[in-house]
Amino acid sequence: MAILGTTMKALVLRRHGGLDDLELLADHPRPRALPGHVVIRVRASSFNYHDVFTVRGMPGIKVPFPVVIGLDMAGEISEVGPDVAGWGVGERVLVNPVNRKKGLMGEMLDGGMAEYCLVAADQLISIPEGVRFEDAASLPVAYGTAHRMLVTHDTVHNGERVLILGASGGVGTGCVILARHLGAEVIACTSSAQKMQALKDMGASEVLNVNDVDFSRWAVEKYGKPQRRSHEGGVDVLINFTGGDTWVPSLRCVKRGGKVLVCGATAGYDPKEDLRYIWSFELKIIGSNSFYDEDLRALMRLIAEGRFKPAIDRVLPLEEAREGLRLIQDREVIGKVVVTP
Numbered sequence: 001m002a003i004l005g006t007t008m009k010a011l012v013l014r015r016h017g018g019l020d021d022l023e024l025l026a027d028h029p030r031p032r033a034l035p036g037h038v039v040i041r042v043r044a045s046s047f048n049y050h051d052v053f054t055v056r057g058m059p060g061i062k063v064p065f066p067v068v069i070g071l072d073m074a075g076e077i078s079e080v081g082p083d084v085a086g087w088g089v090g091e092r093v094l095v096n097p098v099n100r101k102k103g104l105m106g107e108m109l110d111g112g113m114a115e116y117c118l119v120a121a122d123q124l125i126s127i128p129e130g131v132r133f134e135d136a137a138s139l140p141v142a143y144g145t146a147h148r149m150l151v152t153h154d155t156v157h158n159g160e161r162v163l164i165l166g167a168s169g170g171v172g173t174g175c176v177i178l179a180r181h182l183g184a185e186v187i188a189c190t191s192s193a194q195k196m197q198a199l200k201d202m203g204a205s206e207v208l209n210v211n212d213v214d215f216s217r218w219a220v221e222k223y224g225k226p227q228r229r230s231h232e233g234g235v236d237v238l239i240n241f242t243g244g245d246t247w248v249p250s251l252r253c254v255k256r257g258g259k260v261l262v263c264g265a266t267a268g269y270d271p272k273e274d275l276r277y278i279w280s281f282e283l284k285i286i287g288s289n290s291f292y293d294e295d296l297r298a299l300m301r302l303i304a305e306g307r308f309k310p311a312i313d314r315v316l317p318l319e320e321a322r323e324g325l326r327l328i329q330d331r332e333v334i335g336k337v338v339v340t341p
């Protein structure tokens, strides 16, 4: 890539391993706009659990090193390349991190944890007035996915009981806020007293600490055992992106005809299965992957109208970005960690 003597600060991953393999460079080559692309001055970027997986390495994904990490970003266009129509310098944009040709930004090509980023023009979404860079940058991977899973797929409705595992994280807080927005009653499962309080403040009717309480038994005691011959007992919807040991207990507390929504598997993608629950209770297992521009536009509209606010745990400078990812890795955040390069 053409460098022209210009450099920038960037958080770069050189090899798979741990957080120590992330390096903050002050002299990383600054990108120049290629045909069909723009360069954005990144004003805010946010971390996801996906970044932890990128650092560790995931089976089947061959990351081209060195790579600037960070999937989510928002900023201003600083340079417009040839063959780009409809975008101008200074425009405020959110980036959909899915690049149609190469895959995910921050993984298969440079991402948002840097001062500048090269972005294909078809990945840009205009940020409406009244939406801050920090809020926009917290949306795509976590809240966009939650929006697709609950709203676009039309899975959660007014008055339903929705149990959410891992409720304090990015996708989790997105699910809590959106389920409340849709009029559902939320049971938020998390892992500390502090997170319980934060989730109560977000509107959850019930909060459980999964270190002290078996969520599945709790739900059966509270709402009754799901019945095979009626729609009594259990919860209407259970949201599980944790996988692992939580999978079978999840199936046991959903009412007949209820839904289990899945978009990830933080604690293991090949859990023990118990098919009896799926057929006996006519459960619907609904997968959801990723997010589309419509999800991100809809969320930004809600923010601009004052009807939705992303949960941002903290905003850090690029110099402290690595600590931000550690907080996510060690489950010490409520919502999103935003970085302002």
Ligand SMILES: NC(=O)c1ccc[n+]([C@@H]2O[C@H](COP(=O)([O-])OP(=O)(O)OC[C@H]3O[C@@H](n4cnc5c(N)ncnc54)[C@H](OP(=O)(O)O)[C@@H]3O)[C@@H](O)[C@H]2O)c1
Pocket (backbone or CB within 6 Å): 047, 048, 049, 050, 141, 142, 145, 165, 166, 167, 168, 169, 170, 171, 172, 189, 190, 191, 192, 195, 241, 242, 263, 264, 265, 266, 267, 288, 289, 290, 291, 328, 329, 331, 333, 335
């Ligand atoms: N398919 C897609 O398009 C898509 C998009 C986004 C995310 N995802 C996936 O969804 C999952 C959540 O992503 P995220 O960015 O929201 O992550 P996150 O912000 O780190 O939140 C995950 C939450 O799960 C809980 N958790 C973390 N590690 C755990 C473990 N080992 N065992 C049990 N619970 C654990 C924690 O909540 P508590 O402390 O409250 O329990 C944590 O806050 C990830 O697996 C991610 O890969 C998939």
